[in-house]
Amino acid sequence: MATGAVDLRGAEATLLITLYLRERDAASAHPILGDPYAGPALARVRYDPGAVRWFSSDTATITARAKQLDGWARAFLAEHPDGQVLHLGCGLDSRPLRLERPAGSRWLDVDTPRVAELRRRVYDLPDDVELVASSVTEPDWWDRVDRDRPTLALAEGLFMYLAPDDVHGVVDRLLEHCARGRLAFDGVADWVRPASNATLALFGMDARFRWGYAGAAFRDRHPRLEERDDVAVTELAAAATRGPWHAVYRGVDLVPYLRDTMRLHRYAF
Ligand SMILES: C[S@@+](CC[C@H](N)C(=O)[O-])C[C@H]1O[C@@H](n2cnc3c(N)ncnc32)[C@H](O)[C@@H]1O
Numbered sequence: 001m002a003t004g005a006v007d008l009r010g011a012e013a014t015l016l017i018t019l020y021l022r023e024r025d026a027a028s029a030h031p032i033l034g035d036p037y038a039g040p041a042l043a044r045v046r047y048d049p050g051a052v053r054w055f056s057s058d059t060a061t062i063t064a065r066a067k068q069l070d071g072w073a074r075a076f077l078a079e080h081p082d083g084q085v086l087h088l089g090c091g092l093d094s095r096p097l098r099l100e101r102p103a104g105s106r107w108l109d110v111d112t113p114r115v116a117e118l119r120r121r122v123y124d125l126p127d128d129v130e131l132v133a134s135s136v137t138e139p140d141w142w143d144r145v146d147r148d149r150p151t152l153a154l155a156e157g158l159f160m161y162l163a164p165d166d167v168h169g170v171v172d173r174l175l176e177h178c179a180r181g182r183l184a185f186d187g188v189a190d191w192v193r194p195a196s197n198a199t200l201a202l203f204g205m206d207a208r209f210r211w212g213y214a215g216a217a218f219r220d221r222h223p224r225l226e227e228r229d230d231v232a233v234t235e236l237a238a239a240a241t242r243g244p245w246h247a248v249y250r251g252v253d254l255v256p257y258l259r260d261t262m263r264l265h266r267y268a269f
Contacts, residue, residue: 006045011207012115013203015091016045018062018157020052020092025063025218028081032240033063033070035160037094037123044122044137045092054203060245061262062157064236065186068264072229077105080150083181084108088136088170089158091115092122094183096129106149108132110141110182136168160188160196160209167211168221175224177268183225183267187213191261213263222267229266232259240266 008015022038025031054128076083081102087095090109101107109131111119115131125131134141134156145151153174159167174183188196190212197208219225238249253259 006047006118007114008118009114009206012094012112013113013205014207015093015115015155015160017052017058017205019045019092020049020067021055021062022066024056024059028059030202030242031063032060032237033067035063035094035098037097039167040193041092041094043119043120051204052137058110060237060241060249061233063238065233065262065264066093066156067234068231069184069242070095072182072266073099073152073154076150076152076182077102081105082112083150083152084146086110086151086174088153088155088185088208089161090119093121094123095154096125097123099127101128106130106146108144110134110136136170137162141226142173145177146175148179151178153181153183153185154179155183155185157186159185159213160193161207171222171225175222177188178269181269182228183269184265186262186264187211187218188262190214191257192261211244213265217223224269225267226269227265228268229264231264233262233264234259236264 019038022033023042024037025033026035029115065187073085082104084106086108087107090111096107096109110132112135113133120131131181132141132144142246171183188209193209200207219227232253234249234252238246238253241249
């Protein structure tokens with residue numbers, strides 16, 4: 001199944017970076033995530049390899065991040081076999097295929113209409129994976145979300161691309177709409193935004209980081225959320241790598257400023 005040319009705009013195109021890095025990891029001698037779907041999916045997409053290759057040095061952090069989020073999703077579904085997962089900004093991530101999902105659970109993949117259409121062409125997803133073709137910031141798609149099921153909202157590589165008010169708007173809707181559950185996402189420190197934006201621009205990506213995470217302000221804004229986990233992605237990468245990369249991430253982890261570059265957060269509500 002070939003998809004032909006893809007028309008992805010702004011932050012949409014960054015899904016090619018993470019897909020490429022998962023494919024690179026899976027093909028390596030010591031995979032961290034070992035996503036068996038990434039290679040075949042990437043092979044179905046016509047894209048410019050030159051644009052994504054620049055990000056190769058992020059392979060360990062991006063796949064360690066995905067592995068941790070897989071673990072949190074597995075734990076949630078084990079605890080709540082009737083739960084629902086809102087896979088926000090899913091891109092071309094194979095997560096619903098990678099994870100065993102209990103028969104009574106629900107899984108909703110949410111991304112923009114252009115990405116949803118591409119996802120439909122790239123993956124042969126089972127019928128019980130519901131694809132929602134909408135910006136996460138739109139209100140209407142929440143009508144498809146069950147109010148009473150325990151809910152995991154999982155946003156990987158998404159919130160930094162949204163305007164701050166939109167991040168808070170998505171969290172507000174989650175809390176209004178769902179009685180209980182978990183919110184898991186990655187956030188970058190505010191100081192990272194200019195540096196990352198310069199890198200994205202340099203490598204020809206028309207996407208920009210717009211939101212930086214600040215824990216106290218986030219919790220003040222959403223007092224119903226109870227913090228459960230706050231993990232540095234470099235710490236996960238250090239634990240998952242060996243040799244020179246392990247030394248690099250261990251070193252980075254000793255510097256508080258640097259180890260806060262990107263962190264994974266899990267909140268309960
Ligand atoms: C870095 S990619 C991450 C994709 C996927 N989560 C992964 O880890 O491979 C960013 C994703 O966020 C999606 N995205 C950005 N803004 C969005 C929005 N307003 N609504 C829904 N998805 C959005 C993009 O289309 C893209 O798929």
